[in-house]
Amino acid sequence: MHITLQKSIIAKQSSIQITGSKSESNRLLLLKALYPELSLNNVSNSDDSNLMTHALTTDSGLVDINHAGTAMRFLTAYFSVQEGREVTLTGSKRMKERPIKVLVEALRELGADISYVENEGFPPIKIKGKRLTKHKVALKANVSSQYISALLLIASKLENGIELTLEGEITSVPYIKMTLSLLEEIGIESSFNGNIITVKPGVKNQQPKTLTVESDWSSASYYYSIAAISEIGTEITLSSYKENSLQGDSVLADIYKHFGVSSVFNNNSVTLKKEFSNVEPLTLNLKNAPDIAQTITVTCFALGIPCDLTGLHTLKIKETDRLVALKNEIEKLGGNIEITDKSLHLSASNTIKEMVSIETYHDHRMGMAFAPLALKTPIIIEDAMVVSKSYPTFWNDLESIGFKITK
Structure with a gap:
């Protein structure tokens, strides 16, 4: 129109x-899926957040996130740690042209089972969820901060947490700090010293908590x-x-x-x-x-x-x-x-x-x-x-x- x-x-x-905020909403929606004790107020009514909400409730099969780039990155990480769930993550024609290789390689380094369905390095991707025990991984620091945040958001569900080394000059620092602040708000410990970010494994019994999205x-x-x-x-x-x-x-x-x-x-x-x-x-x-x-x-x-x-x-x-x-x-x-x-x-x-x-x-x-x-x-x-x-x-x-x- x-x-x-x-x-x-x-x-x-x-x-x-x-x-x-779409940025805060999508991070918190993923954390709520990992920790159902959380409640959220003022969640974004954007298409991206609605797609994220719907995708997080999918048990298996095809998940189509259309143009939602944030959802593609965050869900790639999320489904990697969902033991027993198997999904194919796809999107619009433009989404199939947007690179995902950097994130997929980092998750594979942690032990994830991800394969490309069509073109190497691009969606759609097939993900078989499993328990990830490795915890050390490195990423180029000038990549999209969404790759980095995707790893940090699932880190507390990894058996040994995560130690993420960022190589080179770091871009989009505020978005990384946003992710770490939201983790802290729900009681997950992290540190960001120099070019190394560490996230500890999450608490076993998360207390009920309500968060309001700015x-x-x-x-x-x-x-x-x-x-x-x-x-x-x-x-x-x-x-x-x-x-x-x-x-x-x-x-x-x-x-x-x-x-x-x-x-x-x-x-x-x-x-x-x-x-x-x-x-x-x-x-x-x-x-x-x-x-x-x-x-x-x-x-x-x-x-x-x-x-x-x-x-x-x-x-x-x-x-x-x-x-x-x-x-x-x-x-x-x-x-x-x-x-x-x-x-x-x-x-x-x-x-x-x-x-x-x-x-x-x-x-x-x-x-x-x-x-x-x-x-x-x-x-x-x-x-x-x-x-x-x-x-x-x-x-x-x-x-x-x-x-x-x-x-």
Whole structure:
């Protein structure tokens, strides 16, 4: 379904309740499957988390996780330790092009029984669950943090825990720390010293415990963009958010100061306030928060601010090659952008073409990142319901603050 966003002016003051973090939800859903004594509140209503919930209850047979990359990685590890269960894990055409070899080799090193069904190094994969007794494994440190988190999440169910050595410069550290913090919250001991992460075997009798998932900071990024592009004095309140968040994308609060947006935390909410305008160039290394690169790029384009973003090497293996997708769509809008395999360089531009049709490439973040441009010019978003992957109510929430949308 395509939608048209007319040129819009939003309310001076508005508020939005955003669903639980997909990153936290998927980690906690896996931990709840390992430790049924846990209860969860504010779980994400995203497609990815719904797929994760469904897959975790599958005893055997085919498990299709469609476009859900996080689920593919986490479930590969999860089913490896499910003794007596045998599954074939598959996904969409794009998922079958996304590498899984690094994780499979690490799990095999620990003793897992995993084989490739079609192409070596890629899904679908066949997994025969068994008890894993080995505990030492090494991974290149610059791989997707989801590979690392997948191993850490099952570590407490390994007979001897895990000692994971990361080789080289570590990327996406906040996501690794998020995983370790959630383990700690349910009583599982771990340490992260230098390049070695250790997780002890889990407690035999887990106590009943309720955990509340913080709302998703990646989803908040689109409102930071909206606030930045809006008139001075605009305020948007989002809940439920913590100032000392575990989520890597919470760096938004610092980054968007550059665009004149302040973040005021109060109880479980954050209020974004547009306080001044700024056209100074922006230079950022986003190696610890690559998922907000699209949002930041579109914000800069909308405001005519040049930017240099680095640390983006993982964007090439996401739902689409996000660097190529950004270049294609921003150039259609009249912008000038250069990309490498790990960076992008946007030139300042004072004109934005009207009624350009933005392709989303089966990527939820493409649809949401470009939506704030409607504050500057009418825009069409193709395959708009792709947003349900992480934020199903996105278009309704935009309408509630004043965006004019026709379907």
